[in-house]
Amino acid sequence: MATTTPVLPKLVGQRVKRREDPRLIQGLASYVDDIKVAGMQYLAFKRSDVAHGRITRIDTTAAAAMDGVEAVFTGAQIAEIVPPMPIGTPFPSPAHHAVAVDVVRYAGEPVAVVVARDRYVARDAADAIVVSYERLPAVVDLEQAMTGKPAVIHKDFANNLAVALVPGGTGVGADYSVDDTAINKAFAAAEVVISQRMVNQRLAPTAIEGRGVLAHYEPGRGTMTIWSSTQNPHILRTMIAAMNGLGQDQVRAIAPEVGGGFGAKINIYGEEYVAAAISKKLGVPIKWVEDRSEAFVATTHGRDILGYIDLAAKRDGTVLGLKLRLIADIGAYNMLLTAAIPTLTMLMANATYNIPAIRVTLTEVFTNKTPTDAYRGAGRPEATYFVERAMDMLARELNMDPADLRRKNFIQPYQFPFATQMGAVYDSGDYEKCMDLALKNAKWKELKAERDAAKAKGRLVGIGMAMYVEVCGLGPSSSLPTGGWEHSGVTIERDGRITATTGASPHGQGNETTFGQMLADQFGVPLEHVTILHGDTSIVKQGIGTFGSRSQAVGGTALHLAGGKVKAKMAKFAAALLEANEDDLVFENGRVFVKGAPASGKSFAEVAAYAYVPVPLPPGLEPGLSDEAFFEPANNTYPFGCHISMLEIDRETGEPKLLKLIAVDDAGNLINPLIVEGQIHGGLAQGIGQAMIEEVVYNSDGQLVTGSFMDYAIPRAIDFPRFELDFTCTPTPVNPLGAKGVGEAGTLGSTPCIVAAAVDALSEFGVKHIDMMLRPEKLWRIIHGGKS
Amino acid sequence: MISTAFEYQRANSLDEAIKKLQETGGRGKLLAGGHSLVPLMKLRMSEPGILIDIARIPGLAGIREKDGKIEIFAATVHHDVASSALLAEKCPVVAETAGEIGDPQVRNRGTLGGSLAHSDPSADYPAVMLAVDAEIHLKGPKGWRIVKASDFFQDLFTVDLAADEIIGGVQFAAVKSAGYAKLHQRASGYAIVGVAAALDVKGGVITSARLGLTGAGSHATRMTNVEKALAGQPLSAKTIEAAAKIAGEGIKHVNADIHASEEYRRAMIPVFTKRALEKAMARS
Amino acid sequence: MAQISITVNGKVRKADVEPRLLLTHFLREQLNLTGTHLGCDTSQCGACTVLIDGRSAKSCTIFAVQADGAAVTTIEGLAKDGQLHALQTAFWEEHGLQCGYCTPGMILSAVDLLQKNPKPSEQQIREGISGNYCRCTGYQHIVNAVQRAARG
Structure with missing residues (x-):
């Protein structure tokens, strides 16, 4: 054996070029629309061209008669197989059907669905559906909407208030009791007050890859596989299972290569529910891929929040108090996290300053527009901007x-x-x-x-x-309805290579590289010997997903912890093999050895092989090198x-x-x-x-x-x-x-x-x-x- | 997005294309680069029953100098116009304008003839065709016909081109002291206001001027009041400043959309007139 | 249906196609060359960029029938004999991509740019890729990549 082995550099902190890139720069990656399943049919949605109206008639006969059309469903027919869509926030919310049943509430809301042999026929058939509406006044202006004018969009939500008023800040109790003493004192002492109405305008997230879904229900097995351009396949699995009467063990959700998300691919959308339900009903694979024109109306928008801000200060610049009245235009419906996004604006109203008294109130309002939800920053850019x-x-x-x-x-x-x-x-x-x-x-x-x-x-x-x-790094489970942990699994294979999984499913963040760097350092092996798997719920046992800048802080930590568990076990095998104390062992340069004596050690692969054919089996150990960890951050x-x-x-x-x-x-x-x-x-x-x-x-x-x-x-x-x-x-x-x-x-x-x-x-x-x-x-x- | 179905035909000569246009009785539409038409078809805002592809007609693309005039054939793509050495030397404003259209890929496919025939109210080419006083050569069942650019653009998406006629190309006298300036619509890149100005200068005096305006109204137009104000004046910053001030006066209908109100557009006409004239002066 | 013959990445491909079939869909669905992506309906985003007879073009704005007889290069055809194209290498080295969806079109636009102008300034690079949207990178690393490839 050579006496000098090359020293593997420490990779964490280094500008390591990405391991994801070879497939991406050669056109060899698979995004959802690149995946084909034999026999799959295509969906196209007929969408409302009015912002607010009652559907008086839908004529699908011409569409249904077209060559290549498999089926046509109206909203009422979809409602039989897709229950109203759940949301992920604790606020009261009106029923939201994946396909409108009687009233449309934003331009672009689906009103019927076509299933056809290819996307061209599907588009033709959707265009051939004729829908008549009794037009209702469109609610567009946010502050007018709050007066219930020109119409009330959801009957149980007077004045279009989705969230009437939530107070927060100094003097507000856990029961939302409000004590104004401190904030009044701050403003009474003010030598200067800045007051301004500010608009944080509505934005379209526009990932360059639109959304897309491929649902494949296999009647013989009773299982569903669903590929979707999503930031969180595990949440998708949970929702698809619940909405289709399946167990989570019967649904496999896969986020293949995902072409950007920016928050808009957290939500589980009606198109995903519809594709899954139709696949289950018809027993055929169903694909739907969004056009850009659809994306502008059908994918959630971001921001759209009005702030009335008052800042009290002394003339020397000492800030005494801050009042911020927030009014969010959430569009026509609550989506998965819609109602929660502006609460993050509330949370961050303190900004970087030591402000003695702050009062924030939040009101959320329905309008006849595309629903809003997370968009990169999700609530925090709004707070930063206002303050x-x-x-x-x-x-x-x-x-x-x-x-x-x-x-x-x-x-x-x-x-x-x-x-x-x-x-x-x-x-x-x-x-x-x-x-x-x-x-x-x-x-x-x-x-x-x-x-x-x-x-x-x-x-x-x-x-x-x-x-x-x-x-x-969202966040403790108390702050997220999905749970706020992340999961990782680490396996040392029999040949000493490492396979790891992460529930933080990336869409451009480079986790295959950064997580690989971490494990390579942790185990002292070459980066090329580490594979990071993600995005498939049948491979990745559990997970939450990638949003809120959490994949490194939470997902990376879960990986680090899982790696630590496996390493501890591997050290026991190595200790037995080397007849050494496990605490004295060093993992470096692809070897495991007693500190100070690298030549005396064993190669990483030899220790791994021993763990899988443990003759003799060290006392108290099971064979194998595989473990997992959930990391729940305290904050x-x-x-x-x-x-x-x-x-x-x-x-x-x-x-x-x-x-x-x-x-x-x-x-x-x-x-x-x-x-x-x-x-x-x-x-x-x-x-x-x-x-x-x-x-x-x-x-x-x-x-x-x-x-x-x-x-x-x-x-x-x-x-x-x-x-x-x-x-x-x-x-x-x-x-x-x-x-x-x-x-x-x-x-x-x-x-x-x-x-x-x-x-x-x-x-x-x-x-x-x-x-x-x-x-x-x-x-x-x-x-x-x-x-x- | 996907267009409605259509029948595809290909023409190998202008005469064949004209014959096909006649045969289709108005249902046929010409296709060259397709960069005006295909996006509209995909959005189903245009649903032609028959497309007649003229992109491969021999001799329908190219730029040349003939009898002291510049000739650009209809199927010449914007990139070739923008990068033409001949134009750079003799009539840079045309190359400059072509280089302002769309983006590199669009310029690799979009054609002069397509842009002129489509006559988008905010397209760049019409303005410069007006400024160089181009003759547009059209061929129909009865042969060739020549239309002045100033007569060609008639209304919103409407030009002097019969259903059975084809644009063969344009011809114009080269003018060096000419420039194009535009206010970009920040999403599409189209002109909110675009002005092409061409000056004939002799001994430091503007003998005549031609200005084409796009983006402001339903179609590109000449700004004759500015032209008159410039004619006979010494070429100077002062002359330009004074003449540009009246640009847009008397225009009845000016467009308004989310990108620019009528008032703003009106205000931009003198601004970009001045800028185009400044470029023209710099090239004189 | 119309008969077409297109040389794609050096190989002649004959097919009967519906006239309205977009070149993008022909490449993706019929030839399974899924590296060419679709990102918009209006010829803005450039994700569908391929080279047609050596020039960058938006394949979502071209019917396959229009490309009959042409030579098309897609991202899959850029590497030669297992060697990445200089721009592919440069995008990798400079971290010129994140989600990767715009990348094939972006690289092919850069190929066209460097053919026309082998030593572009930073401004010329930014203009040269102005027909391609990237929502992830803010373009800076893409510019760096094109500069690296131009340096050779």
Whole structure:
């Protein structure tokens, strides 16, 4: 044997290129529409073209008579096989049928379903269905909707209130009793109060892969396999089983390659229930794949929340109190997590500041629009936006540097864990350090001078900054109806290779790489010897899914714990084999040996082989090397950051152009900085998109005007400057990895810092706030009409 | 999305295509690059019964100089126009405009003839065709016919082109001092307002000017009031500034949508007129 | 039905197709070349990008019959003799993809770009891929990848 073996590098913390990529860059990956099952039929949905109406007649005869059409179902017929869809929040909710039975409540709501031999015939047949409606007034304007006008959408929900009013913050008891003493005192002591109505507009998540499902019920076995472009196959399995009268053991849910989710693929949708139920009824495999035009109406939207904010402060910049009245437009129905998303806005209203008194109230309202649900950030960007905009306005009012104002009010490092007025317990943080690094990287002083010089030349250049803190690593089971743990299994195979499973089913996050890095380090084996499996409930025993920036913090920890259990057992086998004490063993370079004596050890594969043919079997041990772990975090994690931007507005046209974006993020320990940077970039892109170009628009009839990429803009490469990233590292004590989560971070700081820059650019016109997005015409009006 | 079913035919000459158009009695639609038509068909906003593919008709694509004039054949794709060395040298505004259409893939497939025949109210090409005073060459059962660009664009998606006629190409005198400027609709990339300006300059004086405007109304139009204001004036920033101010005056109908109100669009006409003229001046 | 013959990744493929069959669906459904994706209905997103006679094109806006007689290159045909194309390698090295759905179209657009302009500036790269949407990466790593491939 060679005396020198190559040293395997430690991989955690390294910029390891992704193991997922070879299949993806060669077109060899399988997304749901790439999967075929012999005999499968295609679904197409006939969708409502009115926003609110009573179905008076559906004529399916022409469709049913078409060559290649297998079956046609109306809403009433679907209702016989698909019960009303369940939601995942404890709020009262109206019945929601997968296919409308009598009343349609948003344009795009399904009213009938076609099953046909291919997608072309299915589309033709859906078009051949004729539906008549008695039109009802469309409820479009949020604040008008709250008065019950022009119509009440669900009869048991007076004034269209899905959630009438939930109070939170200082003086609010667990029983929602309200004591106003502290908040009144704060505002009575105020020397300055900032008050502003702010709109956090509706967005379309638009993963480039739309949704899709393939359901295959096998009557002979009585089992269902369902492939879906989902973020959480285990939740899908639970729901499909329950809705079809099957046991969870009889349903196999598979998330194949998933082409982006951004929160919109958490929900279990009507199309999934319908495909499964029809497959079970007809005994044939059923596929449905969403068109982009459908996606704009049929996949949940994000944000759409109105905030009335009041910020009380002393003239020296000390913030005394914050009031925030939230009104969320949730669209026509509650989806899986719809009602819960704005509660995260409530939770994070404390932002990064030590605010003595906070009062937040939340109202959720039905309108005749596509339902909302999670969209990257899900509630936290809204909170960040409202509070940071108000802080920026306060800084302007006080003529203070926005960084100085923040510095004066930060929660201090020694105060962690910090219990907020909103009931969160921030795990760890050093906000000032993070901000200072951002200011340094941005050359804040020089940036201001640059802006001033540009302004002196008549250019409309502005700079803005924002802090954020978000709640990630969701979360303790008390905070999630699904349970808040994550699961992992680790098996050392007989040849010493490692197979691991994770319930955190990724859709671009790179878990096959990061989790592989962790196990390779944990066992001292090459990365190539580790395989990470995910996305198939028949392989991955249990799981919750990937959302809320939880896959590393919760899923990664479960993996680490499962690996630790197996390693402990493997050490016992190795100890027996090497006649050594298991506590003295080292796993390194593909070998297991007694510390200080690498040559004396055994190869990793030899120890593994012994564990499977244990002759003799060490006392007290079972054969084999396989174990699993559930990790239940004691708390969420609270990553944070500081974003700074510079923006120029064309004086003649109002067109904004982003010149610089500097971000410093703190997500605790990073497993793979390359992947983390990618996550930040992507989040920034969506945040910048929201701030500058994205907005779902409905007309007064409730018709979606931005129904395609011809009218709904998402960012292109030309819309961005090169982002400048950096990191501070404040590990979390919540999990042994010290990792906080990073998937959504970019969407938080970017929106308020860009709007702040726009306001700064237009300060000469006296504007104090501009609602997103920064539509050129809106900015032009400020410049040329002095109106906001 | 999937279009409705249609019958597909291919024509190998203009005459054959014309014959097929006649035979189909109005149900036939020409298909070249398809980048105006196919998206509409997929959304089922256009449901032609028969498509006649003219993309392979020999000699229907290309750019050349003939008798002192530039000729661009109808099936020439935008990319070839945008990257034409001939145009870059002799008439850069046309290449510049082609380069502003869509994105690289669209420019690799979309054709000049298709864009002109479709006449989207916010398409780029019509503006520049007006500015270079292009002659549009049409062939029908009775032979060739020439229509001035200023007569060709008539109304919303409506041009002077009979159901049995085909655009063969365009011809125009090269003009170097010309420019195109547009306000991009940020989702589609189409022009909210687009202005192409061409100046004939002699001894530092603008002898005549032509300006084409797209995006603002139902179809692209000339801005004759600006043209008149420029004619006979010395070519200078001051002249441009003054003339651009009246751009758009007198236009009765101006479009409005979520991307730009009528008021904003109207305000953008002088802005982009000035910018187009500045580009033209820089090239003089 | 119409008879077509298209050379796909160097191999002649003959078929009888419905005229309205999109080239994307022909590649995906009939040839099982599922690396070409569909992301929108309106020729914006570029996920369906392939090379037709060497030029990038959106295969969702082209009927298969229109490609009759043409040579089509899809993502599956880019690697040669088991060697990844320089752009494929560069996307891998630079982490130019996350969910991977836009990646085949993005890479093929970059192939077209580098054919036309082997040494593009960053701005030219951003313009060159402006017909391709990516919702995951914010494009920065994609730009890095194209720069790496251009460096050779």
